[in-house]
Amino acid sequence: MIKAKGICKSFADKKVITGVDLDIKPGMIFGLLGPSGAGKTSLIRIITGQLVFESGEISVFGKPVSELSGEDKRQIGIMMDDHGVYDRLSCIENLKIFADIYGVPRSRIKTALAQVGLADASKKPAMKLSKGMRTRLQLARVLMISPRLLFLDEPTSGLDPMTMKYVHKLILEQKANGCTVFLTTHNMEEASCLCDEVALLNEGKIIDRGAPGEICRKYNHQKKVNIHLKSGEDLELEHGASSSGKIAELMAQGQIETIHSSEPTLETVFIELTGRKLESEEEIRYA
Amino acid sequence: MRNIWVIIKKQLADTIKNKPVLIQFVMYPVLTLIMENAVTIPDMPELFFTKLFSVMYMGMAPLTSVASIISEEKEKNTLRVLMMANVKPGEYLAGVGLYTWILCMAGAGVMATGFSAYQIPFYLAVMAIGFIISIAIGACIGVFASNQMTASSLFVPVMLVFSFVPMLAMFNDKIEKCARIFYTQQLREMLDLMTFDGLKIETPVVILINAILAITLFFIAFKRKGLE
Numbered sequence: 046m047i048k049a050k051g052i053c054k055s056f057a058d059k060k061v062i063t064g065v066d067l068d069i070k071p072g073m074i075f076g077l078l079g080p081s082g083a084g085k086t087s088l089i090r091i092i093t094g095q096l097v098f099e100s101g102e103i104s105v106f107g108k109p110v111s112e113l114s115g116e117d118k119r120q121i122g123i124m125m126d127d128h129g130v131y132d133r134l135s136c137i138e139n140l141k142i143f144a145d146i147y148g149v150p151r152s153r154i155k156t157a158l159a160q161v162g163l164a165d166a167s168k169k170p171a172m173k174l175s176k177g178m179r180t181r182l183q184l185a186r187v188l189m190i191s192p193r194l195l196f197l198d199e200p201t202s203g204l205d206p207m208t209m210k211y212v213h214k215l216i217l218e219q220k221a222n223g224c225t226v227f228l229t230t231h232n233m234e235e236a237s238c239l240c241d242e243v244a245l246l247n248e249g250k251i252i253d254r255g256a257p258g259e260i261c262r263k264y265n266h267q268k269k270v271n272i273h274l275k276s277g278e279d280l281e282l283e284h285g286a287s288s289s290g291k292i293a294e295l296m297a298q299g300q301i302e303t304i305h306s307s308e309p310t311l312e313t314v315f316i317e318l319t320g321r322k323l324e325s326e327e328e329i330r331y332a
Numbered sequence: 333m334r335n336i337w338v339i340i341k342k343q344l345a346d347t348i349k350n351k352p353v354l355i356q357f358v359m360y361p362v363l364t365l366i367m368e369n370a371v372t373i374p375d376m377p378e379l380f381f382t383k384l385f386s387v388m389y390m391g392m393a394p395l396t397s398v399a400s401i402i403s404e405e406k407e408k409n410t411l412r413v414l415m416m417a418n419v420k421p422g423e424y425l426a427g428v429g430l431y432t433w434i435l436c437m438a439g440a441g442v443m444a445t446g447f448s449a450y451q452i453p454f455y456l457a458v459m460a461i462g463f464i465i466s467i468a469i470g471a472c473i474g475v476f477a478s479n480q481m482t483a484s485s486l487f488v489p490v491m492l493v494f495s496f497v498p499m500l501a502m503f504n505d506k507i508e509k510c511a512r513i514f515y516t517q518q519l520r521e522m523l524d525l526m527t528f529d530g531l532k533i534e535t536p537v538v539i540l541i542n543a544i545l546a547i548t549l550f551f552i553a554f555k556r557k558g559l560e
């Protein structure tokens with residue numbers, strides 16, 4: 046579906062993407078993970094032809110991006126984190142514009158709004174929507190065109206857990222309909238439960254890739270057992286024979302409140318690989 | 333073609349909700365109707381207010397609305413979405429330009445009610461030319477500015493010059509001499525004559541130069557900035 050080889054891009058002197066290769070198969074959900082500033086948005090903009098790049102090759106639907114026909118582009122849905130909606134127009138009016146541009150029947154507008162749970166707000170002007178509702182309106186805009194290929198740039202950032210679950214459901218529905226999805230996120234959990242394949246992007250380089258479970262297993266050399274004692278104390282023990290005596294002792298004395306084994310998550314893998322946290326520290330610093 | 337029509341329809345839906353732009357389109361036609369019907373001053377030239385307001389309308393409404401529509405779409409990142417949906421920059425600009433021109437012509441239609449039937453085509457033709465040049469200047473500013481603030485700081489002085497200088501020219505000979513280089517002043521003189529007879533050669537020449545300048549500037553701005 047998407048093939049890329051050796052993409053490089055720099056802004057002024059700053060290298061933003063260095064030698065990225067991608068091979069995204071039809072029908073899968075591909076997740077691009079990385080901290081803020083890693084180059085996720087830039088990569089999407091390069092693949093979708095919004096940004097020129099210096100070297101490398103990209104093909105979408107088996108054609109170079111520059112040779113995509115209008116018909117091909119009609120089958121690609123793109124939702125970027127910085128895209129806007131028409132504030133003064135209602136949800137329906139917003140979607141009407143794009144239904145007309147893409148030549149999809151107007152009847153799909155209602156279905157799309159119902160799909161994202163905005164049926165009741167369909168006559169509200171977009172400026173009166175909450176952030177989550179706006180995101181869902183943007184999602185309705187891309188879902189309405191029944192894309193074959195869907196780019197979602199941080200589709201769930203800043204959403205509450207409920208809305209996030211809802212958006213996940215919609216993305217999985219798209220996959221079930223045979224749509225290929227390319228999404229970016231800095232939420233590890235999201236990537237683990239949605240994506241068939243993830244790539245970890247750091248400072249413009251892909252540092253590892255694979256199925257989320259596979260990546261986690263690969264780094265499963267730091268298994269730990271976390272124990273919370275009734276006294277309130279927390280213990281972290283090796284996950285192995287060396288700890289068995291200690292655990293048995295605590296267990297026998299009835300001191301244990303909870304006990305968990307901790308497998309690495311994408312989050313810990315990422316920290317191990319880069320020494321950086323994913324949920325960007327910058328965000329916390331500036332908050 | 334279809335996309336141009338989509339843009340026009342989008343703008344029409346937005347017009348009723350976008351008060352500042354709506355006022356631009358409606359204010360002078362309404363003022364004209366009121367003044368022509370309510371105020372009579374002895375020895376006042378025929379259709380004085382109609383002609384006065386027509387020139388202001390021409391220099392103001394199309395210029396400010398085109399510039400604010402384009403710059404708002406850039407600021408709010410909706411233009412990008414249109415481009416991603418494969419709307420060509422030319423189609424977008426044609427849509428916004430046509431929409432503005434049609435609405436302004438409708439306004440001019442209202443203002444034309446004071447003229448006798450045989451004068452109306454001449455009046456509308458003069459207005460049509462003025463609107464086109466103003467739209468080109470507005471598009472120039474809209475393309476050049478990346479947000480509404482910059483756009484309005486650019487279009488306010490430009491609009492003031494083109495719409496008010498012809499009025500000031502009535503009272504001051506020096507200003508009148510300077511004003512002759514502007515299309516609005518020349519079109520104003522055409523409205524005073526209301527006929528092609530006795531038209532100075534200077535008039536079409538100045539209008540043409542203004543038009544060429546506006547369109548060239550627009551293409552330069554567009555080449556430099558695109559619609560990003």
Ligand SMILES: Nc1ncnc2c1ncn2[C@@H]1O[C@H](COP(=O)(O)OP(=O)(O)OP(=O)(O)O)[C@@H](O)[C@H]1O
Nearest residue numbers: 056061079080081082083084085086087088126231
């Ligand atoms: N138009 C631009 N001009 C100059 N530098 C840019 C431009 N766009 C992005 N950059 C730089 O490219 C780098 C990657 O930015 P990008 O927006 O792709 O990051 P991201 O991974 O999407 O981050 P986030 O998670 O915060 O959205 C950043 O260092 C940014 O400063």
Ligand SMILES: [Mg+2]
Nearest residue numbers: 085086126198
């Ligand atoms: Mg981004």
